[in-house]
Amino acid sequence: MKISPSIASCDLANIKDELTKIGNKYDSLHIDIEDGNFVPNITFGIKTIRAIRRLTDIPFSVHLMVNNPEQYLNELFDLNCSHIFIHAEASLYLIRYLRMIRDHHIKAGLALNPISNFKQYTHLINDIDSILYLTSEYDGCGELFQESVLDKIVDFPQKECWIDGGINAETIMLLPNYTDYVVIGRALFQTQDLRDQLNKRIESLNM
Numbered sequence: 001m002k003i004s005p006s007i008a009s010c011d012l013a014n015i016k017d018e019l020t021k022i023g024n025k026y027d028s029l030h031i032d033i034e035d036g037n038f039v040p041n042i043t044f045g046i047k048t049i050r051a052i053r054r055l056t057d058i059p060f061s062v063h064l065m066v067n068n069p070e071q072y073l074n075e076l077f078d079l080n081c082s083h084i085f086i087h088a089e090a091s092l093y094l095i096r097y098l099r100m101i102r103d104h105h106i107k108a109g110l111a112l113n114p115i116s117n118f119k120q121y122t123h124l125i126n127d128i129d130s131i132l133y134l135t136s137e138y139d140g141c142g143e144l145f146q147e148s149v150l151d152k153i154v155d156f157p158q159k160e161c162w163i164d165g166g167i168n169a170e171t172i173m174l175l176p177n178y179t180d181y182v183v184i185g186r187a188l189f190q191t192q193d194l195r196d197q198l199n200k201r202i203e204s205l206n207m
Contacts, residue, residue: 001205002181003198004030004061006164007052008043009185018189019056028061028082030164030183035066038090046075053079061183063111063132063164066090069097077104085109085132085162088121098127109162113137114149129160132183136165145171169197172205 007029010018019029031049036042044052053060059082064072069086076084084101088110091097101108109130112118114137135149145166153161155178163175164183172182182202188195 001175001179001202002027003188003202004028004162004181004183005188006030006032006183006185008032008034010189015052016055019052022188024056024058026058028181029056029058030061030063030185032063032065033072035068038067038087039065046072049076049079061085061109061162061181063183064090065111070100073097073100077106081106083107083109083130085111085130087111087113088116089113094121094124095127098124102127102129107160109160112152114146114165116152118152118154125156125159130162130180131156131159132162132164134165135163135167135171145174147171147174150174150176169201172198172201175205177205 003026005022005026032043034041034043059080061083062076062081063085065087066072067090069090084106086094086097098108107129108127109132110121110124110128111132113134133149133153135146136144153176160180161178162181162183163179167182167184168187175182187198
């Protein structure tokens with residue numbers, strides 16, 4: 001199990017210091033692009049993401065929480081992305097976009113909201129490399145972890161499993177042992193003690 005830090009949860013006024021704080025020990029830096037339409041919140045535009053790219057060499061795992069994924073893809077293809085996730089409900093033409101991502105030698109991912117049912121999208125399995133299960137939604141209470149989502153996770157040995165939402169040093173112990181990546185924001189950036197505790201829990205799960 002590996003961690004992908006979610007930069008949207010850092011102190012954005014001091015983003016350079018925050019990137020220094022987490023160092024270079026992670027395989028990817030998770031970036032949520034939220035458009036204020038597909039989800040209520042707005043996070044980063046491409047201009048800001050290009051600025052973040054100048055501050056770090058860590059590959060980006062980009063989570064497109066947007067209504068029109070295609071308008072972002074061409075901009076992202078030259079920003080050293082390891083993964084790009086598109087939401088299942090975001091488009092009627094998912095195969096087209098997933099194949100565009102793969103054509104640029106980037107892992108194509110399907111993102112699923114807590115309410116989503118992966119069985120409706122099994123026809124996409126040959127066009128995806130990773131599945132991102134969201135274990136929280138915008139609840140106005142800090143995006144609380146929803147354990148019931150874990151019952152929906154399907155173990156595909158040839159596909160990466162990502163879990164994102166409400167993960168901290170306690171909830172990470174509930175995750176299935178075939179999870180490849182966890183996306184962690186607040187718990188990683190809040191305090192050094194919590195970050196150290198979280199990393200120790202990850203190490204114990206990987207033993």
